[in-house]
Amino acid sequence: MKMVTQTIKEEVTEIFNYLHANPEVSWKEEETTTFLTEFLERNNAKVRLFKDCTGVIGEIGEGSPVVAVRADIDALWQEVGETFQANHSCGHDAHMAIAAGVLLTLQKRSDLPKGTVRFIFQPAEEKGSGALKMVEEGVIDDVDYLYGVHLRPDNELADGLASPAILHGAARFLLGKIKGDDAHGARPHLGNNAIEIGSSLVNMVNGIHLNPMDTYSVKMTSFHAGGESANIIPGSATFSIDLRAQKNETMAQLVSKVEAITASLENYYGVSISLETGANIAAAESNEEAIGFLRQAITQVVGEDNLCPPIVTTGGDDFHFYTIKKPTLKAAMLGLGCGLTPGLHHPQMTFNKDALFAGIQILAETVEQTLKEGSPVEGNN
Structure with missing residues (x-):
């Protein structure tokens, strides 16, 4: 198992702190997009922006298979104290920081298998329409595997535990x-x-x-x-x-x-x-092969005792539109236990920030294993 270095921890913490302090609501994530674009360019990723919407794509490597990591970038609009404001109470700041950490981690691996890793920083998940816009823009046309991550509340998944799939309704x-x-x-x-x-x-x-x-x-x-x-x-x-x-x-x-x-x-x-x-x-349409890669990575990073079964939840996420719109896409979402209380969408939501680095390790190992063992979808390349 390859550990997240102290240098990466410091940079990821800075990224999270900035994003947490500067939330933006759906379709208005202009500064967030600029911040992420500068991060991607600084780390030698190929960057793609969109003419009529926020969000940004970063890419490293080349060839097949094409493995994507998706992070949602928008915040909620809610009353915090006595003021209505944008607020990252659904963990999207953490999801972005984890994806950034995965890129930093993979960039430092000289033995990374051949293939393309695409980072999809997607707008407007809270509106349920951001993934559909990314599909329309063709960002998954050639993608073989897609992974996401979502922090889970403490009463659903305790701190230190992880699940290889979230089966949203x-x-x-x-x-x-x-x-x-x-x-x-x-x-x-x-x-x-x-x-x-x-x-x-x-x-x-x-x-x-x-x-x-x-x-x-x-x-x-x-x-x-x-x-x-x-x-x-x-x-x-x-x-x-x-x-x-x-x-x-x-x-x-x-x-x-x-x-x-x-x-x-x-x-x-x-x-x-x-x-x-x-x-x-849409309800989840997960893939057993993708779930298997996540399960293997969770076991490597946090141990089999901390591996939990797929989570069935009545909550929703537009992540699953990717597989609805492209049935051949092999996708799964990591459920990350992090001591999150009082709950998702609560204005005072908080969690154990150390969980960011477990999430980075799990997803980085998942991507590396997928590049090594995964099979491109026929017709993608």
Whole structure:
């Protein structure tokens, strides 16, 4: 096992501290992109920027196989104390620092096997659309293997433990509008009561039943109708529905059911009900070979006693769109235990910074082993 040197530790710590202190929200990661670009250029990586979005690609080596490491770069917008601000409470600052550390580590290995290592510093994961933009830009067209990393909360994975896969579920947010006619409170027959329509929608959504062996949920999370006048029956309303499923196939069934329900309510009440997708996150489509390389590296770095099974979680990550859009891509995401409390997306989230270096070692070993033993996807090269 090759250790992370003290020089790399110092540089990675500086990188993390800068990124943590300078968070930027989705699609506005301009300074973050500039900082990462300068880091990549300083370390002799081939750099690619994008004309119409943030994010940057760095590449070392040449030839096949092509192994990619993806790190998300955006922060959340949330109330911290009494101030709303950008905040790295999901660990993306750590993910970037780990990816940077992997590059620094691999650059120092004179015996690195032949192949290309591509670092994808991806914007807008929190919006669920950054990975799709990277796919559109062609950054994985020739990639054979893709690895990611995500810090895990302490109640899911204790400090010092690691998992070779995070099996995220699918998530989708539907934003709806009911459009009908207002009516006087004394003449309800002349309009449409959007509140009653909303009540019917809640009851019908709660009555959705799919295969009980599949994990899923669907629930209304907001509903707004009416104003200050108590004698006006509101004909219009807005609402949102949150859908979750452990499988992409189950999510497709849920969406179909909700669309059928709104269509039937439109017909019954004589109103217009529109739906649009506010966010859409795919469930994990991991690859056993990629998981195997991660498992082997975890065992080498932290020992078999600290290797945990793949994590099944209802949370989501747009990392999985890469494999949805390119089914031949072999991908897996490292789950890194780091003493993270109180939890992801908590404004005061904190974790053990020493875990950064375990993550760097694990991913560096994974990439090196993949370069040595991995097989290029047919047609990529």
